[in-house]
Amino acid sequence: MTETVKISNTGDVSEVSVNNSNPTSEFQNIQVAYRLNGKNYLKWSQLVRTFLKGRGKLSHLLGTGPKEGDPKFDAWDEQDSMVMSWLWNSMMPEISDTCMFLNTSKEIWEAVKQTYSKVRDAAQIYEIKTKISSTKQGSRSITEYSNLLQSLWQEMDHYQCIQMKCSEDAALLKRFVEKDRIYDFLAGLNVEFDAVRVQVLGKEELPSLNETIAIVRAEEGRRGVMVENSQVDSSALVTKAVSERRFGLEQPNSEDNRQTEGTKPINRDSVWCTYCKKARHTKERCWKLHGKPQTTNKNFSEKGGQPKGQGRVYTARQLDGKNNS
Template identity: 60%
Template structure:
Protein backbone atom coordinates (compact mmCIF):
# COMPACT_ATOMS: atom_id res chain seq x y z
CA UNK A 1 0.00 0.00 0.00
CA UNK A 2 1.38 3.40 -1.00
CA UNK A 3 2.18 5.98 1.63
CA UNK A 4 -0.36 8.84 1.14
CA UNK A 5 1.95 11.40 2.79
CA UNK A 6 4.83 10.49 0.47
CA UNK A 7 2.47 10.78 -2.52
CA UNK A 8 1.39 14.29 -1.46
CA UNK A 9 5.01 15.38 -0.99
CA UNK A 10 6.02 13.93 -4.38
CA UNK A 11 3.04 15.59 -6.08
CA UNK A 12 3.87 18.95 -4.45
CA UNK A 13 7.52 18.67 -5.51
CA UNK A 14 6.48 17.80 -9.06
CA UNK A 15 4.12 20.79 -9.14
CA UNK A 16 6.87 23.10 -7.89
CA UNK A 17 9.26 21.79 -10.51
CA UNK A 18 6.69 22.27 -13.28
CA UNK A 19 5.82 25.75 -12.05
CA UNK A 20 9.46 26.85 -12.00
CA UNK A 21 10.20 25.29 -15.39
CA UNK A 22 7.27 27.16 -16.90
CA UNK A 23 8.43 30.53 -15.59
CA UNK A 24 9.96 32.82 -18.12
CA UNK A 25 12.02 35.68 -16.83
CA UNK A 26 11.66 38.88 -18.82
CA UNK A 27 14.72 40.50 -17.27
CA UNK A 28 17.92 38.49 -17.17
CA UNK A 29 20.24 40.03 -14.62
CA UNK A 30 23.01 41.75 -16.56
CA UNK A 31 24.50 43.98 -13.87
CA UNK A 32 22.59 47.10 -14.90
CA UNK A 33 19.02 45.98 -14.30
CA UNK A 34 19.20 44.62 -10.75
CA UNK A 35 16.20 46.54 -9.46
CA UNK A 36 13.79 45.25 -12.12
CA UNK A 37 15.28 41.75 -12.04
CA UNK A 38 15.01 41.55 -8.24
CA UNK A 39 11.44 42.81 -8.28
CA UNK A 40 10.44 40.28 -10.93
CA UNK A 41 12.21 37.35 -9.24
CA UNK A 42 10.79 38.15 -5.80
CA UNK A 43 7.23 38.62 -7.07
CA UNK A 44 7.42 35.49 -9.21
CA UNK A 45 8.62 33.33 -6.33
CA UNK A 46 6.17 34.98 -3.92
CA UNK A 47 3.37 34.11 -6.34
CA UNK A 48 4.53 30.49 -6.24
CA UNK A 49 4.72 30.55 -2.43
CA UNK A 50 8.51 30.14 -2.57
CA UNK A 51 9.85 33.61 -1.63
CA UNK A 52 10.94 32.23 1.75
CA UNK A 53 13.83 30.55 -0.08
CA UNK A 54 15.29 34.02 -0.69
CA UNK A 55 15.02 35.21 2.90
CA UNK A 56 14.93 32.26 5.30
CA UNK A 57 17.50 29.69 6.29
CA UNK A 58 16.86 26.04 5.49
CA UNK A 59 15.37 23.85 8.19
CA UNK A 60 17.81 21.64 10.07
CA UNK A 61 18.66 18.36 8.32
CA UNK A 62 16.84 16.45 11.06
CA UNK A 63 13.63 18.37 10.35
CA UNK A 64 11.12 16.32 8.30
CA UNK A 65 10.62 19.37 6.04
CA UNK A 66 14.31 19.52 5.10
CA UNK A 67 14.23 17.15 2.11
CA UNK A 68 11.36 18.99 0.43
CA UNK A 69 12.98 22.36 1.20
CA UNK A 70 16.32 21.20 -0.20
CA UNK A 71 14.72 19.92 -3.42
CA UNK A 72 12.78 23.15 -3.93
CA UNK A 73 15.82 25.25 -3.10
CA UNK A 74 17.89 23.38 -5.69
CA UNK A 75 15.24 24.06 -8.34
CA UNK A 76 15.07 27.73 -7.36
CA UNK A 77 18.87 27.99 -7.50
CA UNK A 78 18.86 26.57 -11.04
CA UNK A 79 16.07 28.95 -12.01
CA UNK A 80 18.00 31.91 -10.55
CA UNK A 81 21.14 30.93 -12.47
CA UNK A 82 19.09 30.74 -15.66
CA UNK A 83 17.73 34.22 -14.99
CA UNK A 84 21.22 35.75 -15.20
CA UNK A 85 23.70 36.29 -17.98
CA UNK A 86 26.43 33.60 -17.90
CA UNK A 87 29.12 35.97 -16.60
CA UNK A 88 27.03 36.69 -13.50
CA UNK A 89 25.94 33.07 -13.07
CA UNK A 90 29.61 32.09 -12.93
CA UNK A 91 30.12 34.31 -9.87
CA UNK A 92 27.54 32.44 -7.79
CA UNK A 93 27.61 28.92 -9.22
CA UNK A 94 29.18 27.43 -6.10
CA UNK A 95 26.96 29.05 -3.50
CA UNK A 96 24.90 26.61 -1.45
CA UNK A 97 21.38 28.05 -1.38
CA UNK A 98 18.97 30.34 -3.16
CA UNK A 99 19.28 32.70 -0.19
CA UNK A 100 23.07 32.88 -0.63
CA UNK A 101 22.64 33.65 -4.34
CA UNK A 102 19.99 36.29 -3.60
CA UNK A 103 22.13 37.96 -0.93
CA UNK A 104 25.24 37.91 -3.14
CA UNK A 105 23.36 39.58 -6.00
CA UNK A 106 21.89 42.17 -3.67
CA UNK A 107 25.27 42.95 -2.16
CA UNK A 108 26.93 43.23 -5.57
CA UNK A 109 24.29 45.04 -7.59
CA UNK A 110 21.91 46.86 -5.26
CA UNK A 111 22.95 49.64 -2.92
CA UNK A 112 26.65 49.29 -3.73
CA UNK A 113 26.04 50.74 -7.18
CA UNK A 114 23.53 53.46 -6.24
CA UNK A 115 25.51 56.43 -7.58
CA UNK A 116 26.00 54.76 -10.95
CA UNK A 117 22.36 53.64 -11.08
CA UNK A 118 21.07 57.10 -10.14
CA UNK A 119 23.28 58.68 -12.78
CA UNK A 120 22.05 56.22 -15.40
CA UNK A 121 18.39 56.85 -14.56
CA UNK A 122 18.90 60.63 -14.47
CA UNK A 123 20.53 60.52 -17.93
CA UNK A 124 17.56 58.53 -19.24
CA UNK A 125 15.15 61.01 -17.63
CA UNK A 126 16.86 64.03 -19.17
CA UNK A 127 17.09 62.31 -22.56
CA UNK A 128 13.43 61.21 -22.54
CA UNK A 129 11.43 62.85 -25.31
CA UNK A 130 7.92 62.23 -26.57
CA UNK A 131 9.03 61.68 -30.16
CA UNK A 132 6.69 59.17 -31.85
CA UNK A 133 5.11 58.12 -28.55
CA UNK A 134 1.66 59.15 -27.42
CA UNK A 135 1.54 61.54 -24.47
CA UNK A 136 0.45 58.62 -22.28
CA UNK A 137 3.34 56.40 -23.41
CA UNK A 138 5.79 59.25 -22.82
CA UNK A 139 4.31 59.99 -19.37
CA UNK A 140 4.50 56.28 -18.45
CA UNK A 141 8.15 56.16 -19.54
CA UNK A 142 8.98 59.07 -17.23
CA UNK A 143 6.86 57.65 -14.41
CA UNK A 144 8.79 54.38 -14.58
CA UNK A 145 12.11 56.25 -14.43
CA UNK A 146 10.92 58.40 -11.52
CA UNK A 147 9.78 55.31 -9.59
CA UNK A 148 13.24 53.83 -10.09
CA UNK A 149 14.84 57.06 -8.85
CA UNK A 150 12.56 57.06 -5.81
CA UNK A 151 13.79 53.58 -4.97
CA UNK A 152 17.41 54.69 -4.97
CA UNK A 153 16.96 58.14 -3.47
CA UNK A 154 15.11 57.65 -0.21
CA UNK A 155 15.06 61.02 1.53
CA UNK A 156 14.33 61.05 5.23
CA UNK A 157 13.01 64.37 6.52
CA UNK A 158 12.91 65.11 10.23
CA UNK A 159 9.56 66.86 10.20
CA UNK A 160 6.37 66.42 8.22
CA UNK A 161 6.36 70.01 6.92
CA UNK A 162 9.81 69.56 5.38
CA UNK A 163 8.74 66.25 3.89
CA UNK A 164 5.62 67.80 2.32
CA UNK A 165 7.60 70.74 0.92
CA UNK A 166 10.24 68.44 -0.53
CA UNK A 167 7.60 66.20 -2.11
CA UNK A 168 5.94 69.25 -3.68
CA UNK A 169 9.30 70.47 -5.02
CA UNK A 170 10.09 67.06 -6.53
CA UNK A 171 6.64 66.82 -8.15
CA UNK A 172 6.98 70.33 -9.60
CA UNK A 173 10.43 69.48 -10.95
CA UNK A 174 9.00 66.37 -12.59
CA UNK A 175 6.30 68.42 -14.30
CA UNK A 176 9.10 70.53 -15.81
CA UNK A 177 10.93 67.38 -16.95
CA UNK A 178 7.71 66.17 -18.57
CA UNK A 179 7.02 69.48 -20.33
CA UNK A 180 10.58 69.75 -21.65
CA UNK A 181 10.25 66.43 -23.47
CA UNK A 182 6.88 67.10 -25.10
CA UNK A 183 6.76 67.58 -28.86
CA UNK A 184 6.49 71.12 -30.21
CA UNK A 185 2.75 70.52 -30.82
CA UNK A 186 2.34 71.18 -27.10
CA UNK A 187 4.21 74.51 -26.95
CA UNK A 188 0.99 76.24 -25.85
CA UNK A 189 0.80 73.98 -22.78
CA UNK A 190 4.33 74.91 -21.73
CA UNK A 191 3.62 78.65 -21.64
Protein backbone atom coordinates in the same frame (compact mmCIF):
# COMPACT_ATOMS: atom_id res chain seq x y z
CA MET B 1 -4.18 22.21 -10.79
CA THR B 2 -4.57 18.61 -9.51
CA GLU B 3 -6.22 15.98 -11.71
CA THR B 4 -7.49 12.70 -10.20
CA VAL B 5 -7.23 9.44 -12.20
CA LYS B 6 -8.22 5.92 -11.02
CA ILE B 7 -6.30 2.90 -12.39
CA SER B 8 -5.65 -0.66 -11.08
CA ASN B 9 -3.40 -3.55 -12.10
CA THR B 10 -6.40 -5.42 -13.46
CA GLY B 11 -7.61 -2.53 -15.48
CA ASP B 12 -9.79 -1.20 -12.71
CA VAL B 13 -9.22 2.40 -11.80
CA SER B 14 -7.59 3.40 -8.55
CA GLU B 15 -7.06 6.96 -7.29
CA VAL B 16 -3.88 8.70 -8.38
CA SER B 17 -3.10 12.42 -8.05
CA VAL B 18 -1.34 14.16 -10.91
CA ASN B 19 -0.08 17.72 -10.51
CA ASN B 20 -0.34 19.61 -13.79
CA SER B 21 1.10 22.81 -12.37
CA ASN B 22 4.55 23.48 -13.79
CA PRO B 23 6.14 26.47 -12.06
CA THR B 24 9.42 25.86 -13.88
CA SER B 25 7.80 26.49 -17.26
CA GLU B 26 6.12 29.60 -15.85
CA PHE B 27 9.48 30.89 -14.64
CA GLN B 28 11.02 30.20 -18.05
CA ASN B 29 8.51 32.60 -19.60
CA ILE B 30 9.72 35.31 -17.21
CA GLN B 31 13.39 34.54 -17.88
CA VAL B 32 13.04 35.31 -21.57
CA ALA B 33 11.94 38.88 -20.86
CA TYR B 34 14.33 39.68 -17.99
CA ARG B 35 17.52 37.70 -17.72
CA LEU B 36 20.03 39.36 -15.43
CA ASN B 37 22.73 40.91 -17.60
CA GLY B 38 24.41 43.18 -15.04
CA LYS B 39 22.54 46.33 -16.07
CA ASN B 40 18.94 45.39 -15.30
CA TYR B 41 19.26 44.23 -11.69
CA LEU B 42 16.47 46.47 -10.41
CA LYS B 43 13.80 45.07 -12.74
CA TRP B 44 15.15 41.53 -12.54
CA SER B 45 15.16 41.46 -8.73
CA GLN B 46 11.63 42.89 -8.54
CA LEU B 47 10.36 40.25 -10.95
CA VAL B 48 12.06 37.36 -9.15
CA ARG B 49 10.82 38.47 -5.72
CA THR B 50 7.25 38.81 -7.00
CA PHE B 51 7.36 35.40 -8.68
CA LEU B 52 8.70 33.58 -5.61
CA LYS B 53 6.42 35.44 -3.19
CA GLY B 54 3.39 34.44 -5.26
CA ARG B 55 4.38 30.80 -4.83
CA GLY B 56 5.15 31.00 -1.13
CA LYS B 57 8.90 30.61 -1.60
CA LEU B 58 10.19 34.04 -0.61
CA SER B 59 11.68 32.53 2.56
CA HIS B 60 14.35 30.91 0.38
CA LEU B 61 15.73 34.34 -0.53
CA LEU B 62 15.48 35.58 3.06
CA GLY B 63 16.92 32.43 4.63
CA THR B 64 14.04 32.11 7.10
CA GLY B 65 13.24 28.44 6.44
CA PRO B 66 13.49 25.56 8.94
CA LYS B 67 16.91 24.67 10.31
CA GLU B 68 18.71 21.36 9.99
CA GLY B 69 17.21 18.76 12.31
CA ASP B 70 13.72 20.14 11.79
CA PRO B 71 11.37 17.48 10.31
CA LYS B 72 10.42 19.97 7.58
CA PHE B 73 13.99 20.79 6.63
CA ASP B 74 14.47 18.06 4.00
CA ALA B 75 11.37 19.10 2.04
CA TRP B 76 12.33 22.74 2.31
CA ASP B 77 15.91 21.97 1.20
CA GLU B 78 14.59 20.20 -1.90
CA GLN B 79 12.54 23.25 -2.76
CA ASP B 80 15.57 25.45 -2.16
CA SER B 81 17.50 23.47 -4.77
CA MET B 82 14.68 24.13 -7.25
CA VAL B 83 14.79 27.87 -6.44
CA MET B 84 18.57 27.85 -6.96
CA SER B 85 18.10 26.39 -10.45
CA TRP B 86 15.48 29.06 -11.20
CA LEU B 87 17.91 31.79 -10.18
CA TRP B 88 20.74 30.38 -12.28
CA ASN B 89 18.51 30.02 -15.33
CA SER B 90 17.30 33.61 -14.97
CA MET B 91 20.85 34.95 -15.38
CA MET B 92 23.16 35.30 -18.34
CA PRO B 93 25.72 32.44 -18.34
CA GLU B 94 28.64 34.72 -17.51
CA ILE B 95 26.82 35.84 -14.33
CA SER B 96 25.45 32.47 -13.24
CA ASP B 97 28.94 30.97 -13.55
CA THR B 98 30.17 33.25 -10.77
CA CYS B 99 27.72 31.83 -8.24
CA MET B 100 27.38 28.25 -9.45
CA PHE B 101 29.10 26.75 -6.39
CA LEU B 102 27.15 28.58 -3.69
CA ASN B 103 25.07 26.36 -1.42
CA THR B 104 21.71 28.07 -0.94
CA SER B 105 19.32 30.41 -2.73
CA LYS B 106 20.01 33.08 -0.10
CA GLU B 107 23.75 32.96 -0.80
CA ILE B 108 23.12 33.39 -4.54
CA TRP B 109 20.66 36.22 -3.94
CA GLU B 110 23.00 38.13 -1.62
CA ALA B 111 26.03 37.67 -3.88
CA VAL B 112 24.18 39.06 -6.89
CA LYS B 113 22.73 41.92 -4.84
CA GLN B 114 26.13 43.02 -3.56
CA THR B 115 27.58 42.92 -7.07
CA TYR B 116 24.86 44.53 -9.18
CA SER B 117 22.42 46.47 -6.97
CA LYS B 118 24.51 49.70 -6.85
CA VAL B 119 22.28 51.13 -4.15
CA ARG B 120 23.35 54.73 -3.36
CA ASP B 121 25.84 54.56 -6.22
CA ALA B 122 26.54 58.18 -7.24
CA ALA B 123 27.48 57.23 -10.80
CA GLN B 124 24.20 55.35 -11.26
CA ILE B 125 22.18 58.28 -9.92
CA TYR B 126 24.03 60.67 -12.23
CA GLU B 127 23.34 58.42 -15.23
CA ILE B 128 19.60 58.26 -14.48
CA LYS B 129 19.32 62.03 -13.96
CA THR B 130 21.10 62.59 -17.28
CA LYS B 131 18.63 60.29 -19.03
CA ILE B 132 15.69 62.10 -17.45
CA SER B 133 16.90 65.55 -18.49
CA SER B 134 17.63 64.42 -22.07
CA THR B 135 14.38 62.51 -22.59
CA LYS B 136 12.07 64.28 -25.06
CA GLN B 137 8.76 63.24 -26.58
CA GLY B 138 9.96 63.23 -30.18
CA SER B 139 8.02 60.67 -32.23
CA ARG B 140 6.56 58.98 -29.14
CA SER B 141 2.92 59.20 -28.12
CA ILE B 142 2.11 60.88 -24.79
CA THR B 143 1.55 57.45 -23.22
CA GLU B 144 4.91 56.12 -24.41
CA TYR B 145 6.70 59.30 -23.38
CA SER B 146 5.18 59.42 -19.87
CA ASN B 147 5.79 55.68 -19.31
CA LEU B 148 9.46 56.10 -20.18
CA LEU B 149 9.86 58.97 -17.73
CA GLN B 150 8.01 57.14 -14.95
CA SER B 151 10.28 54.12 -15.38
CA LEU B 152 13.33 56.37 -14.93
CA TRP B 153 11.74 58.11 -11.94
CA GLN B 154 11.11 54.75 -10.25
CA GLU B 155 14.75 53.79 -10.75
CA MET B 156 15.76 57.09 -9.20
CA ASP B 157 13.54 56.42 -6.18
CA HIS B 158 15.26 53.07 -5.72
CA TYR B 159 18.79 54.44 -5.83
CA GLN B 160 18.11 57.72 -4.04
CA CYS B 161 15.96 56.74 -1.10
CA ILE B 162 15.42 59.65 1.32
CA GLN B 163 14.04 58.78 4.76
CA MET B 164 12.15 61.56 6.56
CA LYS B 165 11.52 61.35 10.31
CA CYS B 166 8.52 63.69 10.32
CA SER B 167 5.42 62.68 8.35
CA GLU B 168 4.68 66.32 7.55
CA ASP B 169 8.15 66.81 6.09
CA ALA B 170 7.74 63.58 4.13
CA ALA B 171 4.52 64.91 2.56
CA LEU B 172 6.22 68.21 1.65
CA LEU B 173 9.16 66.36 0.09
CA LYS B 174 6.82 64.13 -1.91
CA ARG B 175 4.99 67.16 -3.33
CA PHE B 176 8.28 68.90 -4.12
CA VAL B 177 9.55 65.85 -6.04
CA GLU B 178 6.23 65.56 -7.88
CA LYS B 179 6.35 69.21 -9.00
CA ASP B 180 9.90 68.72 -10.24
CA ARG B 181 8.73 65.75 -12.31
CA ILE B 182 5.81 67.73 -13.74
CA TYR B 183 8.31 70.31 -14.98
CA ASP B 184 10.45 67.54 -16.52
CA PHE B 185 7.40 66.09 -18.27
CA LEU B 186 6.19 69.43 -19.65
CA ALA B 187 9.68 70.50 -20.75
CA GLY B 188 10.06 67.46 -22.99
CA LEU B 189 6.75 67.85 -24.85
CA ASN B 190 6.73 68.70 -28.55
CA VAL B 191 5.99 72.27 -29.65
CA GLU B 192 2.41 71.43 -30.70
CA PHE B 193 1.56 71.10 -27.01
CA ASP B 194 2.70 74.63 -26.12
CA ALA B 195 -0.89 75.75 -25.53
CA VAL B 196 -1.69 72.98 -23.05
CA ARG B 197 1.70 73.51 -21.38
CA VAL B 198 0.79 77.16 -20.77
CA GLN B 199 -2.64 76.04 -19.55
CA VAL B 200 -1.17 73.73 -16.90
CA LEU B 201 1.49 76.18 -15.72
CA GLY B 202 -1.07 78.99 -15.60
CA LYS B 203 -3.24 77.25 -13.02
CA GLU B 204 -3.29 78.81 -9.57
CA GLU B 205 -2.52 75.42 -8.06
CA LEU B 206 -0.40 73.03 -10.09
CA PRO B 207 -2.26 69.73 -10.71
CA SER B 208 -0.78 66.38 -9.70
CA LEU B 209 1.54 64.51 -12.03
CA ASN B 210 -1.14 62.01 -13.06
CA GLU B 211 -3.64 64.82 -13.67
CA THR B 212 -1.10 66.67 -15.80
CA ILE B 213 -0.43 63.60 -17.93
CA ALA B 214 -4.20 63.07 -18.32
CA ILE B 215 -4.70 66.70 -19.47
CA VAL B 216 -1.98 66.42 -22.11
CA ARG B 217 -3.23 63.00 -23.23
CA ALA B 218 -6.73 64.46 -23.69
CA GLU B 219 -5.27 67.25 -25.84
CA GLU B 220 -3.43 64.64 -27.91
CA GLY B 221 -6.72 62.80 -28.48
CA ARG B 222 -8.51 66.02 -29.47
CA ARG B 223 -5.78 66.92 -31.96
CA GLY B 224 -5.93 63.42 -33.43
CA VAL B 225 -9.68 63.76 -34.06
CA MET B 226 -9.19 67.19 -35.69
CA VAL B 227 -6.50 65.83 -38.02
CA GLU B 228 -8.75 62.92 -39.05
CA ASN B 229 -11.65 65.30 -39.79
CA SER B 230 -9.45 67.64 -41.84
CA GLN B 231 -8.17 64.69 -43.87
CA VAL B 232 -11.76 63.61 -44.59
CA ASP B 233 -12.69 67.16 -45.69
CA SER B 234 -9.65 67.37 -47.97
CA SER B 235 -10.50 64.01 -49.54
CA ALA B 236 -14.06 65.20 -50.18
CA LEU B 237 -12.83 68.36 -51.93
CA VAL B 238 -10.45 66.38 -54.13
CA THR B 239 -13.22 63.93 -55.05
CA LYS B 240 -15.57 66.81 -55.92
CA ALA B 241 -12.98 68.48 -58.15
CA VAL B 242 -12.25 65.24 -59.98
CA SER B 243 -15.97 64.61 -60.51
CA GLU B 244 -16.56 68.12 -61.90
CA ARG B 245 -13.66 67.74 -64.29
CA ARG B 246 -14.82 64.30 -65.38
CA PHE B 247 -18.44 65.30 -66.10
CA GLY B 248 -17.71 68.76 -67.52
CA LEU B 249 -19.22 70.68 -64.63
CA GLU B 250 -16.24 72.96 -64.17
CA GLN B 251 -16.75 76.39 -65.74
CA PRO B 252 -13.47 78.11 -66.58
CA ASN B 253 -14.08 81.84 -66.81
CA SER B 254 -10.87 83.08 -68.32
CA GLU B 255 -7.91 82.18 -70.40
CA ASP B 256 -5.78 82.20 -67.25
CA ASN B 257 -7.99 79.51 -65.66
CA ARG B 258 -7.60 77.30 -68.71
CA GLN B 259 -3.86 77.70 -68.58
CA THR B 260 -3.73 76.58 -64.94
CA GLU B 261 -5.37 73.31 -66.01
CA GLY B 262 -2.44 72.39 -68.21
CA THR B 263 -2.94 74.52 -71.37
CA LYS B 264 0.31 76.00 -72.60
CA PRO B 265 0.40 79.82 -73.07
CA ILE B 266 0.04 80.99 -76.69
CA ASN B 267 3.23 81.99 -78.52
CA ARG B 268 1.97 84.94 -80.57
CA ASP B 269 5.10 85.08 -82.73
CA SER B 270 3.98 81.83 -84.32
CA VAL B 271 0.48 83.18 -85.13
CA TRP B 272 -0.14 84.25 -88.79
CA CYS B 273 -2.97 86.22 -90.40
CA THR B 274 -4.05 84.78 -93.75
CA TYR B 275 -5.75 88.05 -94.72
CA CYS B 276 -3.03 90.71 -94.31
CA LYS B 277 -0.15 88.25 -94.38
CA LYS B 278 1.35 89.51 -91.10
CA ALA B 279 2.34 87.82 -87.82
CA ARG B 280 1.16 88.03 -84.19
CA HIS B 281 -2.59 87.90 -84.94
CA THR B 282 -5.14 85.79 -86.76
CA LYS B 283 -7.67 86.64 -89.48
CA GLU B 284 -10.42 86.76 -86.83
CA ARG B 285 -8.57 89.61 -85.06
CA CYS B 286 -7.20 91.42 -88.10
CA TRP B 287 -7.74 95.19 -87.86
CA LYS B 288 -7.51 95.62 -91.63
CA LEU B 289 -10.45 93.29 -92.03
CA HIS B 290 -12.56 94.12 -88.97
CA GLY B 291 -11.37 97.57 -87.95
CA LYS B 292 -9.56 98.70 -84.83
CA PRO B 293 -11.50 98.08 -81.58
CA GLN B 294 -12.58 101.29 -79.87
CA THR B 295 -11.40 99.97 -76.44
CA THR B 296 -7.86 99.45 -77.64
CA ASN B 297 -5.23 101.28 -75.63
CA LYS B 298 -1.75 102.22 -76.69
CA ASN B 299 -0.31 98.94 -75.41
CA PHE B 300 -2.78 96.71 -77.18
CA SER B 301 -0.27 95.71 -79.81
CA GLU B 302 1.96 94.38 -77.03
CA LYS B 303 -0.86 92.11 -75.82
CA GLY B 304 -1.45 90.32 -79.10
CA GLY B 305 -3.34 92.83 -81.29
CA GLN B 306 -2.19 94.48 -84.49
CA PRO B 307 1.49 95.49 -84.15
CA LYS B 308 2.35 99.17 -84.11
CA GLY B 309 3.70 100.80 -87.25
CA GLN B 310 1.52 98.85 -89.71
CA GLY B 311 0.25 102.03 -91.44
CA ARG B 312 -3.30 103.35 -91.75
CA VAL B 313 -6.13 101.19 -90.54
CA TYR B 314 -9.01 100.59 -92.97
CA THR B 315 -12.50 99.32 -92.30
CA ALA B 316 -13.96 96.58 -94.44
CA ARG B 317 -16.23 99.13 -96.29
CA GLN B 318 -13.27 101.41 -97.03
CA LEU B 319 -11.30 98.47 -98.39
CA ASP B 320 -14.16 97.48 -100.68
CA GLY B 321 -14.40 101.07 -102.02
CA LYS B 322 -10.67 101.25 -102.56
CA ASN B 323 -10.61 97.96 -104.40
CA ASN B 324 -13.45 99.11 -106.71
CA SER B 325 -11.71 102.38 -107.55
